[in-house]
Amino acid sequence: MSPDLAKPLLQIDRLVKRFGGFVALDGVSFHVMPGEILGLVGPNGSGKTTCINVISGLYKPNGGEVRFQGRSVGGLASHRLVHLGINRTFQVPKPFLPLTVRENVEVAAAYGRPAEGPSDIEAILASVELDGLGNKTAAELNSVQQKMLDLARALATGPRLLCVDELAAGLNPVELDRVAIRLRDLARGGMALLVVEHLMGFIDQVTDRVIVLNAGREIFEGVLAEAVRDPQVVEVFLGAAHVG
Amino acid sequence: MLRTKALRHTLFILLPVIAVAGLLPLAYSNQLLLFNFVVFLTLAQGVNILYGFTGYLPFGYVGFFGVGAYGFSLAVMHLHLPPLAALGAAALAAVLLGLVLTPLLRLSGAYFAIANLAASQAMFQVVSNPNLTDITKGPYGISLAGVFAPNLSYGVAVAILALTLGTVIYLRNSRFGLALLAVREDSVTAAMAGIDVVRTRTLAWQLSALVAGLIGGVFAWYVSVFYPETVFSPEFSIFAIVFALFGGVATITGPILGVVVLYGIYNAIGISTPQYFQLIYGALIMGLVLFLPNGVVSLFRRWGIDVP
Ligand SMILES: Nc1ncnc2c1ncn2[C@@H]1O[C@H](COP(=O)(O)OP(=O)(O)OP(=O)(O)O)[C@@H](O)[C@H]1O
Numbered sequence: 213m214s215p216d217l218a219k220p221l222l223q224i225d226r227l228v229k230r231f232g233g234f235v236a237l238d239g240v241s242f243h244v245m246p247g248e249i250l251g252l253v254g255p256n257g258s259g260k261t262t263c264i265n266v267i268s269g270l271y272k273p274n275g276g277e278v279r280f281q282g283r284s285v286g287g288l289a290s291h292r293l294v295h296l297g298i299n300r301t302f303q304v305p306k307p308f309l310p311l312t313v314r315e316n317v318e319v320a321a322a323y324g325r326p327a328e329g330p331s332d333i334e335a336i337l338a339s340v341e342l343d344g345l346g347n348k349t350a351a352e353l354n355s356v357q358q359k360m361l362d363l364a365r366a367l368a369t370g371p372r373l374l375c376v377d378e379l380a381a382g383l384n385p386v387e388l389d390r391v392a393i394r395l396r397d398l399a400r401g402g403m404a405l406l407v408v409e410h411l412m413g414f415i416d417q418v419t420d421r422v423i424v425l426n427a428g429r430e431i432f433e434g435v436l437a438e439a440v441r442d443p444q445v446v447e448v449f450l451g452a453a454h455v456g
Numbered sequence: 457m458l459r460t461k462a463l464r465h466t467l468f469i470l471l472p473v474i475a476v477a478g479l480l481p482l483a484y485s486n487q488l489l490l491f492n493f494v495v496f497l498t499l500a501q502g503v504n505i506l507y508g509f510t511g512y513l514p515f516g517y518v519g520f521f522g523v524g525a526y527g528f529s530l531a532v533m534h535l536h537l538p539p540l541a542a543l544g545a546a547a548l549a550a551v552l553l554g555l556v557l558t559p560l561l562r563l564s565g566a567y568f569a570i571a572n573l574a575a576s577q578a579m580f581q582v583v584s585n586p587n588l589t590d591i592t593k594g595p596y597g598i599s600l601a602g603v604f605a606p607n608l609s610y611g612v613a614v615a616i617l618a619l620t621l622g623t624v625i626y627l628r629n630s631r632f633g634l635a636l637l638a639v640r641e642d643s644v645t646a647a648m649a650g651i652d653v654v655r656t657r658t659l660a661w662q663l664s665a666l667v668a669g670l671i672g673g674v675f676a677w678y679v680s681v682f683y684p685e686t687v688f689s690p691e692f693s694i695f696a697i698v699f700a701l702f703g704g705v706a707t708i709t710g711p712i713l714g715v716v717v718l719y720g721i722y723n724a725i726g727i728s729t730p731q732y733f734q735l736i737y738g739a740l741i742m743g744l745v746l747f748l749p750n751g752v753v754s755l756f757r758r759w760g761i762d763v764p
Pocket residue numbers: 231236254255256257258259260261262263303
């Protein structure tokens with residue numbers, strides 16, 4: 213590995229998460245640099261969402277460490293992680309339905325970044341193409357728009373690390389392109405991104421590097437072009453395809 | 457924008473309600489009835505603060521009212537505090553009970569409602585326990601003839617109603633209120649909006665406890681003679697809930713509408729057959745939760761009329 217001058221923003225070390233006797237994360241280690249987009253791929257049930265859930269404080273880890281900006285943050289409450297600069301989108305977003313689109317973002321801007329100044333809500337809405345829908349309730353949005361609102365909610369907290377869980381699923385090619393460009397823009401601005409996605413084209417378009425997970429273990433780390441030539445990775449994905 | 461709205465709500469809802477409640481005794485001689493209206497207006501808004509803004513339905517809400525009444529009475533009887541200072545004891549008693557019961561917020565839905573009901577019954581059992589007669593007068597009830605002052609205590613009740621309405625107006629027009637609604641909708645997403653879910657919920661819980669404790673204290677002062685079953689009657693919880701639900705929670709006007717209409721009907725035809733009303737209102741709660749969870753004002757909203 214080339215010696216990097218910058219330090220990793222997020223460092224995951226031998227992370228373990230169990231549900232009862234089931235081991236969902238079995239010693240996963242990786243890091244994300246500021247301004248980097250790391251892809252997290254793997255078959256269904258391999259632990260991708262669980263990984264984001266632990267990083268964002270939804271679950272406490274059963275072992276290993278989560279370091280953010282050098283500080284051990286594993287097991288901290290979600291809202292405190294948000295204040296430190298970690299945020300995420302949800303695979304199935306659950307926006308605040310009776311609130312307006314603007315209120316959804318406003319409340320995140322108000323509570324998500326106590327240190328910094330208020331974020332520009334209209335600009336954030338425009339960046340995810342929800343401008344003009346600010347006064348509609350979140351319940352009136354379609355599922356793609358709700359995903360974009362979830363992204364806007366996360367962005368309003370001014371994250372340094374953004375975990376994105378299957379944002380691309382259900383988007384049409386035009387929307388996919390726009391979201392890819394948007395994510396690259398964010399990374400260019402210095403934000404680190406962890407992108408979970410099944411669509412390999414999208415992963416190829418946005419990520420600098422990927423981690424491949426299988427059954428809670430990482431089986432590959434590197435660029436996607438090499439991953440698809442890795443026999444173990446091919447086996448896992450073909451195996452998964454056979455099953456379902 | 458939020459501030460001008462809050463000002464509008466204060467001018468066009470809070471002030472008229474307070475003016476009517478404050479001035480009506482001059483024109484209408486049944487002050488006790490008016491006092492009961494003020495009590496239910498306050499309790500319905502207290503339920504509104506909790507259920508409307510957090511989604512917890514407090515079937516034992518009367519517990520806070522009862523300990524408020526007893527906090528007031530004990531402070532008058534044993535500490536010889538003047539009534540206004542004794543109201544501080546009422547508030548303290550309710551907030552302490554709220555603190556003790558905070559773990560109930562970990563329960564959800566029906567479990568919370570049942571546990572809260574049980575807690576209020578437990579408070580009743582403690583207070584009316586004959587072994588505590590020296591302190592609480594046990595089952596024999598309280599008599600505070602020395603501080604009896606119907607006009608003054610009526611005025612203080614109206615002031616507490618004003619504070620309560622002011623609180624609800626604040627919740628409707630503030631970021632804190634928005635945060636509460638966010639937590640009510642989805643606590644996980646709310647946490648990822650940076651909201652401290654536990655703290656936010658606990659604050660609303662304590663606000664609604666405080667409101668009930670204060671009005672319970674002033675109730676003790678106003679009636680001056682009462683039994684434990686008077687101030688721990690489940691009827692207070694049921695009525696406050698049905699009034700709030702009927703009008704519509706998470707609004708300012710909904711609970712007011714509910715009290716005026718349903719408590720009005722109750723007083724017009726129900727006094728002679730109160731047992732039927734408990735039954736009817738109990739059924740009405742179920743019907744409302746199932747079929748009209750946002751109350752009558754939500755019908756206006758459906759017709760495009762924005763009701764604050
Ligand atoms: N809260 C939970 N309780 C019990 N088991 C869980 C829980 N969350 C996840 N799991 C299990 O952990 C495993 C990993 O789930 P996870 O959601 O992380 O997979 P994933 O990689 O995100 O899959 P997908 O691509 O389908 O979203 C699955 O077997 C799942 O059933």
